Amino acid sequence: MSYQLPPVWTKLQQHAVFPSFSHDERARYNFLANLNRFVSTVIAPGNKTAFEKRVEPIFKKENGRTFNDRFEVGEAMKNDPVYQMWAALRRSTMEMRQQNGRAAVLRQAGELAQKTATQLALHPNLQLKEGFIVPPYLKHVDNHLMPGSYHTEYFKGDVANAANYDSGLFVTSGGMLGSLTDGGGRAIAKWVQETYPHFNPKKILDIGCGLGHNTLPIAMAFPDAEVIAIDAGAPMLRYGAARANALGIKNIQFIQADAADMSAFADGDFDWVQTTMFLHETGGKSIHKIFKEINRVLKSKGLNLHIEQPQYTPEMSIYEQFMRDWDAYYNAEPYWGHMHDLQPVDLMMEAGIPKENFMQIGVKAVNDLDKKKEDGKVTEDYGRSPIWNVFGGWKS
Amino acid sequence: MSTELSGSHSSGQISEQIDTTAVNDVLMAGDKSKGGRPYFLNDPAVERVMNIAMAVATEVAVVRERMDTIERLLQQKGILQQSEIEAFVPTDAQAEERQLWHARYAARIMRIVQQEADAIAHPENNIPMRQIADDINEM
Numbered sequence: 001m002s003y004q005l006p007p008v009w010t011k012l013q014q015h016a017v018f019p020s021f022s023h024d025e026r027a028r029y030n031f032l033a034n035l036n037r038f039v040s041t042v043i044a045p046g047n048k049t050a051f052e053k054r055v056e057p058i059f060k061k062e063n064g065r066t067f068n069d070r071f072e073v074g075e076a077m078k079n080d081p082v083y084q085m086w087a088a089l090r091r092s093t094m095e096m097r098q099q100n101g102r103a104a105v106l107r108q109a110g111e112l113a114q115k116t117a118t119q120l121a122l123h124p125n126l127q128l129k130e131g132f133i134v135p136p137y138l139k140h141v142d143n144h145l146m147p148g149s150y151h152t153e154y155f156k157g158d159v160a161n162a163a164n165y166d167s168g169l170f171v172t173s174g175g176m177l178g179s180l181t182d183g184g185g186r187a188i189a190k191w192v193q194e195t196y197p198h199f200n201p202k203k204i205l206d207i208g209c210g211l212g213h214n215t216l217p218i219a220m221a222f223p224d225a226e227v228i229a230i231d232a233g234a235p236m237l238r239y240g241a242a243r244a245n246a247l248g249i250k251n252i253q254f255i256q257a258d259a260a261d262m263s264a265f266a267d268g269d270f271d272w273v274q275t276t277m278f279l280h281e282t283g284g285k286s287i288h289k290i291f292k293e294i295n296r297v298l299k300s301k302g303l304n305l306h307i308e309q310p311q312y313t314p315e316m317s318i319y320e321q322f323m324r325d326w327d328a329y330y331n332a333e334p335y336w337g338h339m340h341d342l343q344p345v346d347l348m349m350e351a352g353i354p355k356e357n358f359m360q361i362g363v364k365a366v367n368d369l370d371k372k373k374e375d376g377k378v379t380e381d382y383g384r385s386p387i388w389n390v391f392g393g394w395k396s
Numbered sequence: 397m398s399t400e401l402s403g404s405h406s407s408g409q410i411s412e413q414i415d416t417t418a419v420n421d422v423l424m425a426g427d428k429s430k431g432g433r434p435y436f437l438n439d440p441a442v443e444r445v446m447n448i449a450m451a452v453a454t455e456v457a458v459v460r461e462r463m464d465t466i467e468r469l470l471q472q473k474g475i476l477q478q479s480e481i482e483a484f485v486p487t488d489a490q491a492e493e494r495q496l497w498h499a500r501y502a503a504r505i506m507r508i509v510q511q512e513a514d515a516i517a518h519p520e521n522n523i524p525m526r527q528i529a530d531d532i533n534e535m
Contacts, residue, residue: 027461031454078436087436088443092450099425100454106421113414140430147427154419330434 004041006033007175007369012167015180016246017115017239019163025104029171032100036093037174043086050082051319070312070321077322091330094145094172101168102147105160112239113157119242126241129256134232137283137335144172145332150210150233162211162239169213178367180247184276184307185214186366187388189221192272192303201225201271205297207259207290208232208278212240212252214307218274219244219252228265230257260289268299273351276307280336287339291350298395304351305392307363312340344391353393360391 009029012018021029055076060066067073077083105112120126134151142149148161169181177183192199202225206215209229219227229252231237241254257264259282273294279287298304312321321340328337345358364387437443470476486494503510515522523531 023462023465024458027458028454030461031457035450035454084436084438087434088446089450091434091436092447095447096451096454098429102427103421103425106419106424109419109421110414110416113416117414142429142431145429147424147429149430154424155415155417157414160419332429332431334431 004037006037009033009170011175011179011369012170012181013179015243017112017119017159017163017242019105019108019112019167021104021167025100028100029168032093032097032171033174036097036171039086039089039093040174043089046082047077047080047086047323048319050080051077055080055083067318070318070325073318073322074325087326087330090326094331097168097171098145098147098164101164101171102160105163105167106154109154109158109160112159112163113155116159116239116242117157119245120238122245123250125244125250125253126237127253127255128234128237132232132234132256133258135258135260135283135286137286138232138281141332141334143281143333144327150231150236153235157238159235159239159242162233162235165236166211166213166239166243175369176365176367178369180216181213182217183365183367184388185217187363188214188274188276188305188307188390189217190366191361191363191390192305193221196303199272199303201303203270204228204272204274205230205265205270207273207275207294208281209236209240209254211236212244212254214276215240215252216244216247216249219249223251225251225271227252228255228270229253230255230259230262232256232258260286260293262293262297265297267296268302269297270302271299272303272305273298274305277309279306279308280333280339282339283335284338287335287342287347288350291347295350295352295395298352300395302395303392304348304353304395305390306344307388307390308344309336309340310389311342311344348391348393352395354396357393357396358391359393360389363388363390 009021009026014020051073055073056066059072059076067076138149138151146161146165148154150161150165152161154160166181169177173181178186201222204218204222204225204227206212206218206227206229209215209231210233212229215227215229219225229237229240231240231254234256237254237256241252244250244252244254255264259278279290282290294304309324310316312324324340325337327333328335344360345355348358349355435443437446467476467478467481471478
């Protein structure tokens with residue numbers, strides 16, 4: 001059979017704080033993963049056909065010119081039935097994924113909090129801050145349509161939203177992130193080890209770690225390093241610290257902190273500062289404060305890397321820019337749109353990386369669930385493909 | 397629900413109460429995320445119905461997977477072979493019962509379409525209810 005099936009949900013590693021799913025809850029996720037794959041590989045490409053065969057020709061005929069930017073493409077595509085149906089379906093599957101995930105974790109929220117507390121007792125690795133102020137950009141939107149986002153606690157000790165994130169990212173990604181949803185972290189750890197075999201960081205900072213799913217592979221790849229993982233969301237940190245304990249990873253501290261004010265850390269404290277799919281969930285003012293702080297806490301000759309969506313460059317077709325923009329507005333990651341007009345090289349200079357040290361690379365995904373497909377042909381699904389876009393550099 | 401939380405906490409507390417009484421999982425599962433919801437189809441009413449249909453489609457898949465589990469367990473326990481299911485030929489009476497079920501099921505799904513067709517065929521049965529109210533007030 002040539003049709004590529006997503007792996008089944010039960011392939012996810014059931015660590016000690018993982019929510020327990022009933023037969024039907026598992027089936028629901030198996031179906032949604034398949035539905036997502038169908039929508040992204042079969043229905044989504046129809047957008048390009050519709051754009052080329054009728055949307056663009058009609059626009060040219062009416063205006064005597066082609067599109068100026070992705071916003072004009074968006075306005076024209078809005079009226080095309082193929083786009084309308086794809087967009088309506090994609091929005092629908094995202095909302096269903098959230099509702100089904102929440103239904104599963106909220107009914108066991110008490111047990112999850114208890115399991116988390118049990119794991120936290122094994123090894124001290126969590127520092128939450130009394131009276132912590134959640135950055136305004138996080139409170140203003142529920143990123144990727146996750147009600148309550150990363151920071152909302154429904155009761156003291158709650159980890160429901162983190163457990164929902166951990167168990168549900170599989171559905172959105174069609175299983176492409178691996179059995180511990182750690183594909184990004186695995187990819188970057190492998191790439192750094194292979195590219196810089198003599199790099200031996202003693203202290204690593206992961207900013208916006210969430211539940212640490214991409215921090216763990218880095219900590220495992222550098223077991224002698226002290227890894228600090230910071231995030232604003234208490235449920236994510238609490239669950240992440242418990243999850244790290246459950247998986248036996250001891251060299252990470254999970255600390256609640258605002259990336260725009262990392263005063264808890266000394267100047268030049270870190271050999272490597274990493275972010276993974278974090279920057280596009282910040283804000284237009286905060287991002288510059290964050291890079292200023294990265295510059296401060298990063299050691300001279302230190303490494304700074306960011307896994308991010310690719311920028312919009314003049315070489316990228318405006319159709320592709322439009323498709324990549326979709327998630328910004330309709331999957332509630334609004335900063336994604338504006339951020340992609342920034343130049344990574346400029347951001348890196350703010351972090352103290354000289355222009356000549358700047359690099360932008362494609363790092364191949366590592367997915368333990370999908371080994372045979374890593375080299376296979378994959379339908380472009382703007383922003384959801386198994387090549388990670390990485391930019392960064394070495395500080396002078 | 398309230399259970400004793402054992403284990404340390406960042407604040408140094410050894411135990412505290414887990415109190416989930418504020419969690420209404422049935423309703424909170426469907427919490428709306430922040431930001432205005434976009435509608436993509438020309439008529440939002442159609443998109444609303446499509447969302448309901450997709451949720452029902454999901455539940456059909458869930459029932460199908462559950463049935464598959466039951467069949468495989470029955471096979472594992474030697475109660476039946478899946479090939480028996482494939483080879484099953486109902487008796488005439490059984491077949492008719494099943495066809496009747498399908499017919500009723502189809503009619504339930506198609507109710508509104510059937511009734512809209514009926515409305516065109518029988519305009520006399522489509523007097524507005526306010527009019528009927530006024531009419532029967534005189535009866």
